[in-house]
Amino acid sequence: MAYEPSIDKSLLEGEHTEASIDAAIADIVLDPKTHTQPAINHLKLGKLNVKIPAPEGYNSPWFLFMGIGFLFVNILLVSIAVLVFTGIGIWGNNQPVGWGFDIINFVWWIGIGHAGTLISAILLLLRQKWRNSINRFAEAMTIFAVMCAGIYPLLHTGRPWAAYWLFPYPNVLGMWPNFRSPLVWDVFAVSTYMTVSILFWFVGLIPDFATLRDRAKGKIARVAFGVASMGWKGSAKDWVRYEHASLILAGISTPLVLSVHTIVSFDFAMGIVPGWNVTIFPPYFVAGAVFAGFAMVITLMVPIRKWYKLEAFVTMKHFDWMAKVMLATGLIVVYGYAMEIFYAIYSGVPWELSLFHNRWEILQAPYSWAFWLLILFNGIIPQILWIPKMRQNLTVLMLVSASVSIGMWFERYVIIPISLTRDYLPSSYGYYTPTGWDFAMFFGSMGLFVFLLLLFIRFLPMINIFEIKELKHQLDHEAHAENGHGHGADTEAAPAH
Amino acid sequence: MSHGRDTAPKPYGTVAGFATADELLAATQAVVNAGYKKLDAYSPVPVHGLADVMNFKDFxxxxxxxxxxxxxxxxxxxxxxxxxxxxxxxxxxxxxxxxxxxxxxxxxxxxxxxxxxxxxxxxxxxxxxxxxxxxxxxxGLPKPHHPIFNAEAFHRASQDRYFLCVEATDPRYAPDQVASLMHEMGAESVEHVMTSEGY
Incomplete structure (x- = not known):
């Protein structure tokens, strides 16, 4: 058989039975009290203690953050409404900068989504068992991030009600998309990515829906999860097919996720704009996407694990490895920055050279602040993760992840508007200033993300229950093999029946 | 709405519940050795080796x-x-x-x-x-109902119990023999399951 690496024991902390795993994960969904009980009412950031104000009886951060998320969803809706009524003139993009916040945010969100597919697909193929505790959550993050990303190009078309023109269909105009355009590739890539991510996620949820169906006490929950589980029985024959399906889906998702950000980078790399027309863009974008995605997983996992007492499943080992992936992809990204500068100098193309002077000359170049913030957030701050102790400090991890998220946003800011403000002709020189609506939409989409994520936490199991049980079985077997025992049942705390 | 089809409950099979995956694997092996062919196992997690024991392949x-x-x-x-x-x-x-x-x-x-x-x-x-x-x-998804769900203990098949069912369509099926074999293999629960009215 294939190579099976031995599993790190610290992936699952404490003593568990299958029932205790169910109770810890499934009951977060089934017992509404987990969301209203005062899990925490203060945030601890080092020495700083922030008290979270909450109305009487709703001490849980779930309601607090849901409220904030909902507020920002409304801000998003208002800005979309104003945009649709007025036109995209309310945004800051104008000649010569046709791509502003909308494309920056699109690329940023898509990138964040990539960690989910990486964790669920690539780590499955690589037989990395540590993915089991975080894959469901990361996949949900992928789907919501792609949803947030999709809003931008859709609205940027100016007439979102005619968005179906993007797809090939026979029409009375006799027009078909120009399939040689990377923007059309983008339509196919992102819609395929969204569809396949949802399918993969749903297939992963089916056995857990069955668990929830069988544990649910209320009738509504039982019926709802019963419908969602589609009658999953857990038959051995079904499991064989199920595992085949998961493996094939992982196998196709792996090249898919690489292709999506490659194609996103083609949007730039296929153009002749200085600073865009470079061959390193595809790998550099993919690495950046994984970098940003893992940062977002850490940012979200640290508080949620604490609120819902999931320390046993998402252990410090997980954070250690996520931090290492972040560090590695971060270095690839930094290599990309270095290569961009090298290209400019080595090629000697005056426009490329002037672009880089435009980026790095502090105080002289109009955008140098963005470039140096990018280097600080993405290049310098994450290097702290070389120190093993820092990877074990959740406060540090949160701060580094936040820095990476900001840094990756600045990366797109540096790539997109700066290049467009210095084109080949002086007539197309300009400066890009976003408007309030740009910010409203950006923060609004963050609100949508938080809103969807909290709904997910409330109504769906955020950790893959059956994969955690499988992990427990494998750990038990390894422990037995080490102790020289045969198969045994002594680790199964047999409950009375 | 039977439309003339015979929909009275019929025996579906004998379902035994086990506490661990290893016991299920051993019991399945015993049932296969005893010559039963129409069987299926149900578990909360994929149990590796079960398909081999059942001689089940599907590509x-x-x-x-x-x-x-x-x-x-x-x-x-x-x-x-x-x-x-x-x-x-x-x-x-x-x-x-x-x-x-x-x-x-x-x-x-x-x-x-x-x-x-x-x-x-x-x-x-x-x-x-x-x-x-x-x-x-x-x-066969979606299929909200299946006779196996009629087994009393079966709701734990998605949680922490492992079930083996020898189906009544097996030519060698004899409820009592199957039940005693299951008990021998350490089953916690053994039930004879009927199909539901109307199915």
């Missing part, structure tokens, strides 16, 4: 995925080539509605390297549809 999903992928690749490439007017090169004129010959940078009408990204995405999309559709079809 139809793989062929389905391959077929989906090939269809996707063909559809993806021909969509772009045909609607881009590539057929005019070989003398086939389609009605104007079906093609729009873009001249992009003087590239030939059938500039296939530029068509690879979309072809690739179509391949992935149709493979995924084939895999998920195939999974549902082979597992």
């Amino acid at each position: 139809r999903l793989h062929y389905g995925a391959l077929a989906g992928g090939l269809t996707g690749a063909t559809v993806g490439m021909s969509l772009q080539a045909i609607t881009g007017g590539a057929l005019t090169r070989i003398g086939i004129e389609l009605p104007p509605m079906w093609q729009y010959a873009h001249n992009t940078g003087g590239k030939p009408l059938f500039s296939w390297p530029m068509f690879i990204p979309v072809m690739f995405e179509c391949t992935i999309l149709l493979t995924a549809f084939a895999v998920v559709g195939g999974l549902f079809a082979l597992c």
Whole structure:
């Protein structure tokens, strides 16, 4: 058989039975009290203690953050409404900068989504068992991030009600998309990515829906999860097919996720704009996407694990490895920055050279602040993760992840508007200033993300229950093999029946 | 609404519950050794080795995925080539509605390297549809009801118990013999399950 690496024991902390795993994960969904009980009412950031104000009886951060998320969803809706009524003139993009916040945010969100597919697909193929505790959550993050990303190009078309023109269909105009355009590739890539991510996620949820169906006490929950589980029985024959399906889906998702950000980078790399027309863009974008995605997983996992007492499943080992992936992809990204500068100098193309002077000359170049913030957030701050102790400090991890998220946003800011403000002709020189609506939409989409994520936490199991049980079985077997025992049942705390 | 079909409850099989996956594996082996053929095991997690014991192999999903992928690749490439007017090169004129010959940078009408990204995405999309559709079809999903759910203890099959069912359609099926074999193998619960009224 294939190579099976031995599993790190610290992936699952404490003593568990299958029932205790169910109770810890499934009951977060089934017992509404987990969301209203005062899990925490203060945030601890080092020495700083922030008290979270909450109305009487709703001490849980779930309601607090849901409220904030909902507020920002409304801000998003208002800005979309104003945009649709007025036109995209309310945004800051104008000649010569046709791509502003909308494309920056699109690329940023898509990138964040990539960690989910990486964790669920690539780590499955690589037989990395540590993915089991975080894959469901990361996949949900992928789907919501792609949803947030999709809003931008859709609205940027100016007439979102005619968005179906993007797809090939026979029409009375006799027009078909120009399939040689990377923007059309983008339509196919992102819609395929969204569809396949949802399918993969749903297939992963089916056995857990069955668990929830069988544990649910209320009738509504039982019926709802019963419908969602589609009658999953857990038959051995079904499991064989199920595992085949998961493996094939992982196998196709792996090249898919690489292709999506490659194609996103083609949007730039296929153009002749200085600073865009470079061959390193595809790998550099993919690495950046994984970098940003893992940062977002850490940012979200640290508080949620604490609120819902999931320390046993998402252990410090997980954070250690996520931090290492972040560090590695971060270095690839930094290599990309270095290569961009090298290209400019080595090629000697005056426009490329002037672009880089435009980026790095502090105080002289109009955008140098963005470039140096990018280097600080993405290049310098994450290097702290070389120190093993820092990877074990959740406060540090949160701060580094936040820095990476900001840094990756600045990366797109540096790539997109700066290049467009210095084109080949002086007539197309300009400066890009976003408007309030740009910010409203950006923060609004963050609100949508938080809103969807909290709904997910409330109504769906955020950790893959059956994969955690499988992990427990494998750990038990390894422990037995080490102790020289045969198969045994002594680790199964047999409950009375 | 029986429409004349006999829908009275019939014996479905004998279901035994075990506490661990290893016990289930041993019991399945014993049942197979005893010559039963129509059986299935139910577990909250995939139990490796169970399919081998049951002599169960099913690679139809793989062929389905391959077929989906090939269809996707063909559809993806021909969509772009045909609607881009590539057929005019070989003398086939389609009605104007079906093609729009873009001249992009003087590239030939059938500039296939530029068509690879979309072809690739179509391949992935149709493979995924084939895999998920195939999974549902082979597992018979969605199917909200199944006689096995009539077993009293079966709600734990998705939680922490492992079940083995010898079905009544097995030519050697004899409820008492199966039950005693199950008890021998350490079953916690043994039930004779009937199909539901109307199924």
